[in-house]
Amino acid sequence: MSTTTSTSGTPVRPYGECGAYAELAGAAARLNEEAAARGAASEVWAARQEVAEAVLVRGVVERHSTVTTSVAALTVRKDGHEGYVVHSPAGRHDPDLVDTALAMGRALPAADAPPVADGPSAVQVSNAPEARIDEATLERLRRLSDGPADVGIELRARADHGCVLLQRGGTAPLRRGTDTFQLQARLTAKGERVGHIGHHVFGRDAEDTLAAAEARELPELVQLARVLATEPVPDPAYDDVLVDGRVLARLLMLAVPAFLLDSVLEGRSPLAGRVAERIAAAGVSLTDDPTDPDSPLYEPWDDEGAPCGRTVLIDDGVLRGFLSSRRTAAEVGGRSSGSGRRGPMGEMATVQPGCLRLRPGPELGDRPAEGRTLLKVVQANGAHISNAITGDFSIGANAVLVAADGGQRNAGSLTLAGNVFDLLRHVDGHDGRVRVNRSHHSFVATPGVWTSRLTVGR
Structure with a gap:
């Protein structure tokens, strides 16, 4: 997989391999064409997101699921009126959506539309690497949640992987990735009383996020939970x-x-x-x-x-x-x-x-x-x-x-x-x-x- 570097110096990878990109771009282009045929300027924002979650308690996987959603928003501008409609799934092409947005615009008072921003058309990138919960990540989470006998550790991991597309009529689409990894830790220590402590760690991928949690965050949280379990x-x-x-x-x-x-x-x-x-x-x-x-x-x-x-x-x-x-x-x-x-x-x-x-x-x-x-x-x-x-x-x-x-x-x-x-x-x-x-x-x-x-x- 080839990688490039963004203007901020962040390593990135082209998002062409996103399985949903072609579908999102095709539907957006067709909606913009329908709007242009009706004499309206338009833009389509579309997003697809795959959310994987895993819950582990004391080394046991209690839940592991993946949900995929998509949504798109169509904005049309004609004769000083602006209309807007949201639909799901994002890849659906329905010409009636354009007519609905135009009708909504006509029902609203005319107003000066804001100027179209000059988007960074050369930046069509995603994060690297992808945020996923694969078997190796699940095994690592299982090991991290299997803590000491006096401290129960519950880990909730969430990996967001997806893409966002923005396409205006007559222009090339912009696209970017939405990869993030989140680890929520809840610790319960039993001593003279019960002590609870919680913490969130965020990153762009599982590897770096879990490495930081294992090296410093979880050991400190175990010690802190024990203190909170004292009188x-x-x-x-x-x-x-x-x-x-x-x-x-x-x-x-x-x-x-x-x-x-x-x-x-x-x-x-x-x-x-x-x-x-x-x-x-x-x-x-x-x-x-x-x-x-x-x-x-x-x-x-x-x-x-x-x-x-x-x-x-x-x-x-x-x-x-x-x-x-x-x-x-x-x-x-x-x-x-x-x-x-x-x-x-x-x-x-x-x-x-x-x-x-x-x-x-x-x-x-x-x-x-x-x-x-x-x-x-x-x-x-x-x-x-x-x-x-x-x-x-x-x-x-x-x-x-x-x-x-x-x-x-x-x-x-x-x-x-x-x-x-x-x-x-x-x-x-x-x-x-x-x-x-x-x-x-x-x-x-x-x-x-x-x-x-x-x-x-x-």
Whole structure:
């Protein structure tokens, strides 16, 4: 199999071998031809996805399944009207779909259509290698889930393999792969009490993802589960607070809408009108880049065909801009940041990040200073209260107390309350361990942060 290199330096392979590509491209071309015959401009977005999942507990495969789905969205523009229709399966060619989309457009008020983005037509690539759960991967998962006698390990693996195609009438189609591999680990330790800990690991293929889990993540989780299975200390006194990246990534999801241009235009972002203002601590940066080699999903272009790249949202604590789609960028006279993404059923594109990454100031490690005790928040247990507009939150959490020599004690179940924007303004440093959270195909990556802006209670 031949490989090439994308403009970001990421190894990629041509996606011509995708069995569904020819079917998707053929159906898209025919729909565009039907629209052109009716005097309409059109474009077809189509996706095919094969999702393989496996669940293993203590070395036993409890479930192993594969599901394949496909969906397509047709957009037509004629006489200032825009119509839209979604259909499944994606390879189906039905001329009535064009008539339905045109009728929907006529029923809606006429409006200026956003300019067509100049898509990266030379970039027609996929990730390499493919994300699959083959017999070798299943055997490795079986071995990893067969842990020590006092710790039960449940592993849930998911491999997403598929392709996305975008074809406008009269142009060559764009195509890209959607390969990602996800491993969810749930550990239960039995000691003086029962201790639970969970964690997600993401990658582009099974080999690298499982290697990282085996070498570091699972051994650390076993040790942590054992600590959480001990009796909590009666008075969890501490000097400093470190919020682990797996917890902070979930909290950062609350801040995501504030950095989307549609939220700004609709008056839902607390950051509207604050570009060039300091909104975070010095040294804090926030970027979105789905072409980053460390992104679990490489995307050279978004679901509207706009090129993806690195978008700086915060630089050294100062707000620099927002993420936009083709439509929202047109409203302010700008260009899309490549952040127009569709939902799993082909819904109209909305503004969403690809791979949002927080880099918070100096690295301080995960050990307290001599003579001090660190409260390390290691797991979020659900949001009691959360507000994506204000950033306020109150969540249940588990934490451990870390001594200067690295010894850990169970701090028990806690409640954390605060405001995510206030937290960003009071970041002292980070621990160097990047964790990733995922919402649909948007990723948020961040290390753990040291902060003094949390209210902690039992």
